[in-house]
Each structure stands twice: as C-alpha cells, then as structure tokens.
Amino acid sequence: MPTHDSGPHDRTGTDPIEESRPKDFIRDIVAEDLRTGKHTSVVTRFPPEPNGYLHIGHAKSISLNFGIPKEFGGECHLRFDDTNPSKEEQEYVDSIMEDVRWLGWDWGTHLYYASDYFGQLHDWAVHLIRTGLAYVCDLNADQVREYRGTLTHPGKPSPFRDRTVEENLDLFARMKAGEYPDGSRTLRAKIDMAHPNLNMRDPVLYRVLRATHHRTGDAWCIYPMYDYAHGQSDAIEGITHSVCTLEFEDHRPLYEWFIEHLPVPHKPRQLEFARLNITYTALSKRKLLELVQKGYVAGWDDPRMPTLAGIRRRGYTPEAIRTFCEKIGVAKANSVVDLAFLEQCLRDDLNKRAPRRMGVLRPLKVVLENYPEGQVEEMDLVNNPEDPAAGTRKVPFSKVLYVEQDDFMEEPPKKFFRLAPGREVRLRGAYFITCTGVDKNERGEITELRCTVDLNTRGGSATDGRSPKATLHWVSAAHAVNAEVRLYDRLFTKANPEDYPEGQDYKANLNPQSLVTLAGAKLEPSLVSAQPGLIVQFERLGYFCADRDSTPGRPVFNRAVTLKDTWAKVQAKDKAESGKGAGSR
RNA sequence: UGGGGAGUAGCCAAGUGGCAAGGCACCGGUCUUUGGAACCGGCUAUCGAAGGUUCGAAUCCUUCCUCCCCAGCCA
Numbered sequence: 001m002p003t004h005d006s007g008p009h010d011r012t013g014t015d016p017i018e019e020s021r022p023k024d025f026i027r028d029i030v031a032e033d034l035r036t037g038k039h040t041s042v043v044t045r046f047p048p049e050p051n052g053y054l055h056i057g058h059a060k061s062i063s064l065n066f067g068i069p070k071e072f073g074g075e076c077h078l079r080f081d082d083t084n085p086s087k088e089e090q091e092y093v094d095s096i097m098e099d100v101r102w103l104g105w106d107w108g109t110h111l112y113y114a115s116d117y118f119g120q121l122h123d124w125a126v127h128l129i130r131t132g133l134a135y136v137c138d139l140n141a142d143q144v145r146e147y148r149g150t151l152t153h154p155g156k157p158s159p160f161r162d163r164t165v166e167e168n169l170d171l172f173a174r175m176k177a178g179e180y181p182d183g184s185r186t187l188r189a190k191i192d193m194a195h196p197n198l199n200m201r202d203p204v205l206y207r208v209l210r211a212t213h214h215r216t217g218d219a220w221c222i223y224p225m226y227d228y229a230h231g232q233s234d235a236i237e238g239i240t241h242s243v244c245t246l247e248f249e250d251h252r253p254l255y256e257w258f259i260e261h262l263p264v265p266h267k268p269r270q271l272e273f274a275r276l277n278i279t280y281t282a283l284s285k286r287k288l289l290e291l292v293q294k295g296y297v298a299g300w301d302d303p304r305m306p307t308l309a310g311i312r313r314r315g316y317t318p319e320a321i322r323t324f325c326e327k328i329g330v331a332k333a334n335s336v337v338d339l340a341f342l343e344q345c346l347r348d349d350l351n352k353r354a355p356r357r358m359g360v361l362r363p364l365k366v367v368l369e370n371y372p373e374g375q376v377e378e379m380d381l382v383n384n385p386e387d388p389a390a391g392t393r394k395v396p397f398s399k400v401l402y403v404e405q406d407d408f409m410e411e412p413p414k415k416f417f418r419l420a421p422g423r424e425v426r427l428r429g430a431y432f433i434t435c436t437g438v439d440k441n442e443r444g445e446i447t448e449l450r451c452t453v454d455l456n457t458r459g460g461s462a463t464d465g466r467s468p469k470a471t472l473h474w475v476s477a478a479h480a481v482n483a484e485v486r487l488y489d490r491l492f493t494k495a496n497p498e499d500y501p502e503g504q505d506y507k508a509n510l511n512p513q514s515l516v517t518l519a520g521a522k523l524e525p526s527l528v529s530a531q532p533g534l535i536v537q538f539e540r541l542g543y544f545c546a547d548r549d550s551t552p553g554r555p556v557f558n559r560a561v562t563l564k565d566t567w568a569k570v571q572a573k574d575k576a577e578s579g580k581g582a583g584s585r
Numbered sequence: 586u587g588g589g590g591a592g593u594a595g596c597c598a599a600g601u602g603g604c605a606a607g608g609c610a611c612c613g614g615u616c617u618u619u620g621g622a623a624c625c626g627g628c629u630a631u632c633g634a635a636g637g638u639u640c641g642a643a644u645c646c647u648u649c650c651u652c653c654c655c656a657g658c659c660a
Contacts, residue, residue, distance in 0.1 A: 023599075049660050084659060141658055150656055152587045186658055196588040198656050207658035226660045250589050250655050272590085274653095279596085285660090327608065329598050331591090334653055338596050341609045351622060386622065417620080426618060460618045471618050540619045566620045 024330035042074035050092035052285040053300040053307040057276040063325035066105040078107040085213035099308040136171035154194035231255040235264035245275040277336040280490040315545030315560025320349040358473040359523040359538040363402035365448040371399040381429040400477040417469035426471040432457040480522035487516040
C-alpha cells in the first residue's frame, strides 16, 4: 500500500491517527525509503538471544520493530540469535515467544533461528576463504588479544595471516570435522590489523566450541560469531531495516563489509537507537541473571523484576507497556526514563478498565453501636466510576466492620480529615459514621473503634446536604475474605543502582522493603475466588493483581502500583520540614 | 593521546534557518461518594560553550567542553 506518490505521511494534519502516530528518526528513514521507492514494503526483525528472559528494555525494541511494519506496511520476523550454544536454552526461547505474544504482537509465519542458517553461513565462510578474505588462525585467545593492539596502537598481523587458500580450506574443513580442540583455532576475516575501529582488526568469524546446541544438537563443533551471523541472517530474510542498539554502531562497518564481500541476495541497512534505562531499575542480562541465580528475587517472574514475566505477574498490562514504549520516544541520546512515567502509564490504563473493589490491608475493627445485631444489608457499589457500563455489585454491610488502620488517628494533625474521635466520615456506598470511642489493650494499642451510624445516609449521601471530607473503604467483618497481600516497591533504593559505595556493587542498593507481605488483609466477598491474573483497583489504595499463589478461599494479591496519594505527599513534606527545623536548631 | 556516538526544563522528547510542541515529575486551583480520576493554571529553557555566516540560527560553519560505547574465540 505504501507505494503511491504522496507516501504514507503526506496526509492532512487533521487526521487524528496521523497525529497520534509515533515519530522518530528511524520512522523518518523508513518513510523516506518508501517514498523514494528504495523499498516497497518494510521488513524488520526482533532478534533476541535466548539466554535470558525478555525485559521492559526489550519491549522498546519490540515496539519499534513490530510497530514500524504495522504502521508502514510490511512484516517483522522473530529471529532467535542462537549462535552461542553455551549460554542458550529452550526455556528462554519459550518464554520469549510467550512474552512477545503477550505484548500483542504476531510474527505470523516468520519465526526463524540464526541456527537455520548455519549451513549457508558456513558456505559463505568458504567463499571468503576462496576469495582470500578469510584465514584460519592458530593463535589462542590471549595471543589474539595481544596481536589486536589497543585503542591507541595498531595491531600486528597474525603469523598465520598469509596461509594459502588451499591450506585455509583444508584447515577450516578440519575445524568443522572436529579435529582440533575448543579454542585452538579460529577462522578470521582478513581486513586490516591497523584499522582504527577494533572491530575491523581481523575479527573472528568462527570458533571451535563443543557444546550441545538447543536446536542443532551436536551437529556442529564450530559456531559463527554474532558479527558474522547477524547481517547475513538479515540478508537471507530480506530485512530492509535492521534496528539495533547504540553499542553496535561500531560494528556497522563490519556488518557492511560482510554484505559487500559476500554474494548475498539482499542488502539490509543497520540503524541504531539508544537502549532504554529506567530509574531504580537494573536492565542488564548479567544483573538480572545474578539476581535470579543467587536468590535475591524469587525467579525470573518475581513481580519486582523488570522482566516482562515479572511485571506481568505484578499486574502490568500489555497496553500500558505498549503505550509507555510509544511515549518515551526513540532517539540516539543515552537517557534514563523516570520509573514514575512507567507507573503512570499503568494507572492511566487501569483507571479506565479495572473494576473497583474494597480491600482492607491493615484491618482496624469498627463496631457500629446503634446498628442492629445480626442485620445484613446488601449495598450497591459502583464497579467503575470511569465506566458506567461496568455496572454495580452488592456488598454486604453489617454491625462489625474493618477499616484501614491508616484511616484513623486519635489525635489527628490539621490536614488529616479521615476518622478521629467525634468526627464523621462516609463509608463508601454505605453510611456516614461518627467515632464515639476508642478501645485499647493493656499496652495502649487501639483494638477497636466504637462508632454510631446515621441510618438516614444510606448509600452515602445525606438528605440535609452535609458531606464529610473523607470517604473510607470498608469490609464487613462477618463476610470478609482473608487474604495475603504483597506490597511491592522499587527493587533498588537508588535512582541509579550503579551508584554504590566503594568496594561494593549494585546489590548494595537492593531495597530491603521491596516486598512487604501482609498476611491478614480483609477483602470484600466478591474476591473470594479471584482468578490469577485478575486485576482490580482496591479503592483508595492502588491496583492489585491476583497471584498464581492464590488458593481456594484465600486469594493472594500483588500490588502493581499505588494510586497517587496526596495525603502521603503532605505527610512526607511535613516530616521533611519538621526534620529540617529540628536540624537547624 | 585511536575510532564511533550524543548534548533542547528535574526526566523523556518534538523541532531540519523565521517568534522553542507534548508528556512525566513538581507547585497551585476547580470539581469530586476514591486525598483517585477529570479540568484549569504555573513550572517563565541564556537550546553544552565561544566565535562566525545571515535581515533572522536550537537548526549552517569553526573551535572548544562534557558524557556514553569499543581492546570476548559474548550478543
């Protein structure tokens, strides 16, 4: 479709779709290539290495690679970059496919593996040998490093650089046949040992490596390096725009060198963008793997992990993640996106869609002294004020209730307008109540509140027009569902986890409060058999997702994100100010 | 001291010679049966710096500064 003269971008500015379409330098290039007729449709690829779980950073790449062909017409391939069998596993390819699908993308029939091309890649290596552009090198890894030179000094040629084509052909065949031990020989491109770009100093194409590959088994004992495999895989698949992250910018000359010197069927173009970073978050595979393997978290899908599996379990939606990826933009400047931005994308999505429910995290018993013993009323509660179509539900109300401990203060400060002795508040969708007494135990701790209820305020409004400043959530004690609630917070205490004390590492910044488990939460009865994955808003608290650890009659909920909390902000400010005052004295 | 990139508000980020978009965060206010949401306003950016070209420069030229990446038989 994108072949007509005006091109897909030449529409009027009033088109709402046009206005909401993401715009960035990569899409500009794609649009230009389509406009000039360089390409008639776009083919991209998302090329994960199956050596770990996908994380939110990958979501940015997925959003770009799948989003572009969707917008401009074309297709995106899912290709596993599986050239290093010592690190790669089937578990990871399964999780990666699940996560990409979960995000809502579809690669159709275009599922590929770099290992599909091992045969072709090998034949092309032979071609390079025949044309005098590759040689078998007997230097070991340490020697290769020595010969490579440094950033500021040129390297020197390998003593094996000038072997004859025949000898190279024979040696390479024997490498392939398994005649040499791991690491003893490599096939290298013959480019320029004095090149200012180290990637061009006779890079290794093949290494001898005996490891069972998750797909090819023990068929090979030589494996191609990334640089040699990636571009040619792109060429084989007819990729038009090979989008990768900035650290590969230095590799582009090599990428192009291979394409130039090999009889490939197509010439792809590599484009680089800045990878995603988020405050209070670690997004390197090395770190995530360490957190999992050393037990700092409970697995790849621990809800504190930035993996797609983790944030999915936590309660993030694919829609929120996709919106996030679109809104952060794509550029070449290194940047760190505020975690608050991700959280806000989730709230925006869930605010419109998540059913409202009542759940008391830290229960405080309330006895309504003037409410009839044994009476139960079914109150009508709105499921979602943002969505009338969501309807209402019945919630039982009775003489003994639970409210949130945080919603009562015996000696309230000026700005606190929830429940306090002598004060009236509204119970959401029920009645106004007034606190008349406070019971305490021998240690002076509050055990329960005594209140009176105004029976003329049923449903939550008074005929005389008075309106309490606060509305509280509540649960009928006799009908409450006991639940476990897991309060998750940022995994790291520092915006930059790399900012650690001398002699330590990023793990010094792990947040000991990243998980707080509340075993005694009380939920409204409608949640008794919440299915894992159900996401609701606990009114006034945040969005919570039923966890797979839920058991019949005892749900477990994960807090995905809190609601914005103005009161918490006021408290924090007051605390900071009083602290400052004391300090200056 | 080699090569490759990047610098626009606290954080992302548009802008490609004609008075510097938008979002997040933050601060006010309106409204409110969620201290939520929504709505209104503020956040008043010497466009890394200095020169130059031009009637006019974030955009073009020169020099400088700062930050990031590269010396795996990882990707």
